[in-house]
Amino acid sequence: MLSAIRCCLLPAVKLYLLGLKVLLAQLFSRHFRLPVMPRQDGKVAIVTGGGRGIGYEVVRHMARLGAYVIIAGRDEQEGLAAVRRICEEYKEAKAGVMLVPEGRTEDGFEQHFGVNYLGHFLLTWLLLDALKDSGKCGHFSRVVNVSSSAHCIGKIRLNDLNSCQCYSAHAAYCHSKLAQLLFSSHLHQELQHGGSPVSSCAVDPGMVDTALYRHLWMPLRLAHSTVAHLLLRTPAEGAATVLYAALSPALEGEFGGGYWANGCREMTTPPTFDPQLQLSLWETSLQLLGL
Numbered sequence: 001m002l003s004a005i006r007c008c009l010l011p012a013v014k015l016y017l018l019g020l021k022v023l024l025a026q027l028f029s030r031h032f033r034l035p036v037m038p039r040q041d042g043k044v045a046i047v048t049g050g051g052r053g054i055g056y057e058v059v060r061h062m063a064r065l066g067a068y069v070i071i072a073g074r075d076e077q078e079g080l081a082a083v084r085r086i087c088e089e090y091k092e093a094k095a096g097v098m099l100v101p102e103g104r105t106e107d108g109f110e111q112h113f114g115v116n117y118l119g120h121f122l123l124t125w126l127l128l129d130a131l132k133d134s135g136k137c138g139h140f141s142r143v144v145n146v147s148s149s150a151h152c153i154g155k156i157r158l159n160d161l162n163s164c165q166c167y168s169a170h171a172a173y174c175h176s177k178l179a180q181l182l183f184s185s186h187l188h189q190e191l192q193h194g195g196s197p198v199s200s201c202a203v204d205p206g207m208v209d210t211a212l213y214r215h216l217w218m219p220l221r222l223a224h225s226t227v228a229h230l231l232l233r234t235p236a237e238g239a240a241t242v243l244y245a246a247l248s249p250a251l252e253g254e255f256g257g258g259y260w261a262n263g264c265r266e267m268t269t270p271p272t273f274d275p276q277l278q279l280s281l282w283e284t285s286l287q288l289l290g291l
Helices: 002-027 053-064 083-088 111-134 149-153 169-193 211-215 218-231 237-245 275-289
Strands: 044-048 068-072 141-144 198-204 259-261 263-265
Touching: 002 149, 002 169, 044 053, 044 111, 053 068, 083 111, 083 169, 111 141, 111 169, 111 198, 111 275, 141 169, 141 237, 149 169, 169 198, 169 259, 198 237, 237 259, 259 275
Parallel strands: 044 068, 141 198, 198 259
Antiparallel strands: 259 263
């Protein structure tokens, strides 16, 4: 009984308390307004989950600026073969899930870990050569991962990345967002050390009124549907920092990278700076994906 409480209830309480803290901070701060961005003619952007929510707003704004936008999306339970198909078509991936019931992708990975983290890891890895070839001094290619403040209560258990020992949807979501941040940071360091014209960063869009919250506990889901439009950011507001990280000339070259929220670079929790944890997760991910 005690074990079940620790495994399932505690992560949920932690996540909802964090959500309340973030919401209050968000309500009493000015939301970031995207400055005018330069034209993106001749540039290509791949946006995961671009069919709705934040992804749709990112696609809409980039297309307005003249970019050629590829929308990459897939079913939550579809496997990593979908990501490989996107890359094969380019040489010429749904962006995220939250609190989904326990389940596996067709490759056998826990859904939060598989969709939020591994799918994006694989997509980036398979496109890395193209990103390096496309970037140049003064016009770096950019990888932008959409993470979450939930990363700060996530943990990385290298011997149980699929949450087989004890499953909590709330914990699994937080773990996947921490994994994203570790990957983003390690990738940026590797690219800079190798002198590649590519940067990598992570963005927290804040609490945004999207379908991501459809798996909340029932009382919270009812409350969410009633007041979300009043308390949460709109998808366009949530997309502002994502677009800034992807397009702003101010983040070119050595000024790229980092973790961004509400238009500002922010510090993250100590585990995200652990080089050994970053490397271990990176190497384990490569093994899991057979790369």
